[in-house]
Amino acid sequence: MAAEPMLTWIDERLGLAAWARAGLRKVFPDHWSFLLGEVALFCLVVLVLTGVFLTLFYVPDATSVTYSGPWAPLRGQSVSAAFDSVMRLSFEVRAGLVMRQIHHWAALVFVAAIVVHLLRIFFTGAFRRPREINWLVGIGLLLLALTMGITGYSLPDDLLSGTGLRVIYSVVIAIPFIGPYLAFLVFGGEFPTPEIISRLFVFHVMLLPALLIGGVLVHLAILVRHKHSQYAVPGATEENVVGRAFWPSQVFKSTGLAILTAAVLALMGGLIQINPIWAYGPFDATTVSSPAQPDWYAGWLDGALRLFPPIEITALGITIPSPFIPGVLLPGVAFGVMTLWPFLEAWVTGDHAEHQLLDGPREKPLRTAFGVAGLLVFVILTLAGGNDVVALVFGVPVEAMTNILRVAIVAVPLLGFGLTYRICRELFDRREAPGQRRASVRLRRTAAGGFEEIEPD
Amino acid sequence: MNASRGVALALAVSIAGSLALVVIYVVGGSIQQQGIGLALALGGVGTAIVIWAVALIEAPIEIEERHSFATGREHAVVVDSGTGTQEISRRRFLARLLAGAVGILGAALVMPAFSLGPQPGTDLFRTAWRRGLRLVDLGNRPIRPDDLVADSVTTVFPEGFVGRPDSQTLLIKVSPSDLALPSDRAAWAPEGCVAYSKVCTHAGCPVGLYRAKEHLLLCPCHQSTFDVLRGATPIFGPAARPLPQLPMEVDADGYLVALGDFPEPIGPGFWDMTHTPADGG
Numbered sequence: 001m002a003a004e005p006m007l008t009w010i011d012e013r014l015g016l017a018a019w020a021r022a023g024l025r026k027v028f029p030d031h032w033s034f035l036l037g038e039v040a041l042f043c044l045v046v047l048v049l050t051g052v053f054l055t056l057f058y059v060p061d062a063t064s065v066t067y068s069g070p071w072a073p074l075r076g077q078s079v080s081a082a083f084d085s086v087m088r089l090s091f092e093v094r095a096g097l098v099m100r101q102i103h104h105w106a107a108l109v110f111v112a113a114i115v116v117h118l119l120r121i122f123f124t125g126a127f128r129r130p131r132e133i134n135w136l137v138g139i140g141l142l143l144l145a146l147t148m149g150i151t152g153y154s155l156p157d158d159l160l161s162g163t164g165l166r167v168i169y170s171v172v173i174a175i176p177f178i179g180p181y182l183a184f185l186v187f188g189g190e191f192p193t194p195e196i197i198s199r200l201f202v203f204h205v206m207l208l209p210a211l212l213i214g215g216v217l218v219h220l221a222i223l224v225r226h227k228h229s230q231y232a233v234p235g236a237t238e239e240n241v242v243g244r245a246f247w248p249s250q251v252f253k254s255t256g257l258a259i260l261t262a263a264v265l266a267l268m269g270g271l272i273q274i275n276p277i278w279a280y281g282p283f284d285a286t287t288v289s290s291p292a293q294p295d296w297y298a299g300w301l302d303g304a305l306r307l308f309p310p311i312e313i314t315a316l317g318i319t320i321p322s323p324f325i326p327g328v329l330l331p332g333v334a335f336g337v338m339t340l341w342p343f344l345e346a347w348v349t350g351d352h353a354e355h356q357l358l359d360g361p362r363e364k365p366l367r368t369a370f371g372v373a374g375l376l377v378f379v380i381l382t383l384a385g386g387n388d389v390v391a392l393v394f395g396v397p398v399e400a401m402t403n404i405l406r407v408a409i410v411a412v413p414l415l416g417f418g419l420t421y422r423i424c425r426e427l428f429d430r431r432e433a434p435g436q437r438r439a440s441v442r443l444r445r446t447a448a449g450g451f452e453e454i455e456p457d
Numbered sequence: 458m459n460a461s462r463g464v465a466l467a468l469a470v471s472i473a474g475s476l477a478l479v480v481i482y483v484v485g486g487s488i489q490q491q492g493i494g495l496a497l498a499l500g501g502v503g504t505a506i507v508i509w510a511v512a513l514i515e516a517p518i519e520i521e522e523r524h525s526f527a528t529g530r531e532h533a534v535v536v537d538s539g540t541g542t543q544e545i546s547r548r549r550f551l552a553r554l555l556a557g558a559v560g561i562l563g564a565a566l567v568m569p570a571f572s573l574g575p576q577p578g579t580d581l582f583r584t585a586w587r588r589g590l591r592l593v594d595l596g597n598r599p600i601r602p603d604d605l606v607a608d609s610v611t612t613v614f615p616e617g618f619v620g621r622p623d624s625q626t627l628l629i630k631v632s633p634s635d636l637a638l639p640s641d642r643a644a645w646a647p648e649g650c651v652a653y654s655k656v657c658t659h660a661g662c663p664v665g666l667y668r669a670k671e672h673l674l675l676c677p678c679h680q681s682t683f684d685v686l687r688g689a690t691p692i693f694g695p696a697a698r699p700l701p702q703l704p705m706e707v708d709a710d711g712y713l714v715a716l717g718d719f720p721e722p723i724g725p726g727f728w729d730m731t732h733t734p735a736d737g738g
């Protein structure tokens with residue numbers, strides 16, 4: 001075989017064989033929940049590949065041109081060159097629309113996979129020492145992914161995304177005092193500005209991807225350094241990793257997963273319409289699309305804006321704009337608590353020890369209850385983000401729906417917290433903590449006929 | 458000259474260069490000045506580090522064995538950071554100066570970010586509306602109260618500024634007897650015509666829907682609802698401020714004309730919105 005001398009030739013020059021051998025023998029715990037992060041990674045690959053294709057056709061230019069393409073309803077209308085290029089991509093470039101739709105779906109699944117991965121980490125306590133740094137890197141990646149989503153969503157310069165940008169602008173100027181300055185720096189002046197499209201483009205295709213990919217590499221390097229955490233399966237201890245070797249089992253599994261992820265995204269991109277900008281029409285500062293629903297991960301922020309009561313206090317010459325609390329403070333606190341969670345938990349519980357074995361959610365009732373309450377806040381705010389649609393579904397007036405949700409946003413998370421706490425305690429007590437390493441007692445018969453306990457090691 | 462003095466001098470040059478860069482940016486200096494300032498700021502730090510390395514650090518010559526790359530032999534890695542760290546801590550003053558110079562250089566390098574946007578100035582407080590500007594529709598036609606159908610809504614702009622986003626205004630005609638405007642604004646509704654800013658006071662969406670029967674304006678973004686008869690006060694949803702009302706009258710030719718800009722800032726709020734900056738216009 002030619003492979004053997006080839007590998008030897010390379011090893012004599014780079015000396016990588018030992019490193020590669022160790023890498024190939026790296027043990028992966030055998031549990032589906034460890035694949036969630038991988039799904040996110042593979043979505044990123046799909047995003048990069050489809051994104052490169054889209055970049056070749058997209059024109060980041062707000063100059064207005066007359067639409068003259070094949071979509072009759074818009075023909076003759078004045079649109080931006082950016083919108084025009086996305087229309088051409090959708091209707092005239094062969095395979096353009098499928099690339100666009102795969103890209104959009106991949107973005108949605110990307111964020112979803114990151115969030116589910118994060119929930120797994122949270123509910124099993126995988127963020128505890130020594131993994132706090134990687135938790136921070138992960139939160140950074142989530143924020144980057146969200147920013148990628150929002151900047152990309154706005155690039156087609158259609159009416160829907162323009163409305164989203166406008167709300168973001170209004171939230172930025174609600175930041176205490178520096179808000180207007182910041183908004184003018186980011187947007188290049190008072191909204192709407194012609195500059196914003198080319199700026200979003202630079203962020204979306206250069207700065208953010210570089211940071212995102214760099215961050216992913218750091219995230220993975222730290223993972224390799226730590227080795228995987230693991231569930232308390234038979235044989236698993238704080239000092240080992242029980243599972244299967246990277247080669248061949250995990251390589252095959254992951255490669256399969258990567259291709260299947262791409263397959264599912266292709267299916268979604270081909271069959272499920274997303275962001276039909278021709279139906280929304282081009283951005284126009286004096287009209288608004290209704291009902292306007294953002295991508296799923298931004299809905300909760302819009303929901304918070306909808307639910308917050310009409311309070312705008314002016315005192316001592318200072319006005320607290322009404323979007324400040326739901327639009328600035330709430331996400332700030334939410335991401336702040338999330339970021340600091342490993343440190344908060346260690347501080348509250350006094351547990352600063354290293355943990356390689358994962359918790360079952362029921363073993364940590366407080367953490368689990370807190371996580372469930374947070375999830376419920378997210379769910380209700382997301383519902384509120386579509387309160388007009390929800391009201392339609394239930395046949396209630398929007399006003400009543402809003403008031404119901406205003407009560408729910410306080411009551412449901414509290415109830416959820418209490419209930420989860422109770423259930424965890426019950427389960428834990430009844431089953432004597434099956435997920436945890438049982439402090440087994442081993443007895444030895446003594447010569448005298450009695451029993452003595454052997455100290456666990 | 459003593460080497461550590463050289464280092465300090467180079468760092469001082471860098472600091473001076475960085476500060477000069479900030480000044481040059483703020484007052485808008487020439488490209489030559491920008492280039493020279495940046496070169497001094499970077500060159501000072503670079504020179505300082507090089508002098509430090511060449512003249513001050515007494516690093517012994519060490520020998521690290523080279524191994525054949527083929528795997529199988531043990532690598533002997535010598536890590537001794539002690540000397541290096543001592544070197545830095547011994548020269549505390551220079552180390553601090555270096556950190557300071559790098560910090561100031563960093564600040565100077567951020568300055569170009571301010572090129573990204575203008576200062577807000579009066580932009581958030583003013584629109585294009587001025588005394589004497591007629592209200593025109595999207596087709597640039599001036600409007601007489603009689604042209605308006607009762608309970609219809611028209612998007613209007615100041616004459617000469619059609620399409621300008623911050624000046625978009627809703628013109629609605631209602632029966633004058635239904636109006637219950639604040640007393641100081643009673644004159645702003647000639648023949649039952651009222652004009653309100655179209656930019657929502659919540660988060661800036663165009664307030665696009667009019668429920669004529671109830672005389673309510675609705676913002677589709679987050680469902681803020683404004684009562685047209687009572688000065689566009691919000692009655693539902695997250696908006697807390699009324700839509701600013703445009704002062705207007707009918708001019709000698711019978712057309713609607715503005716009496717001035719909106720009395721308050723339009724659109725979404727900000728922290729110092731009550732401090733209208735002084736301006737000439």
Ligand code: FES
Nearest residue numbers: 657659660676679
């Ligand atoms: S922007 Fe009008 S209700 Fe929020």
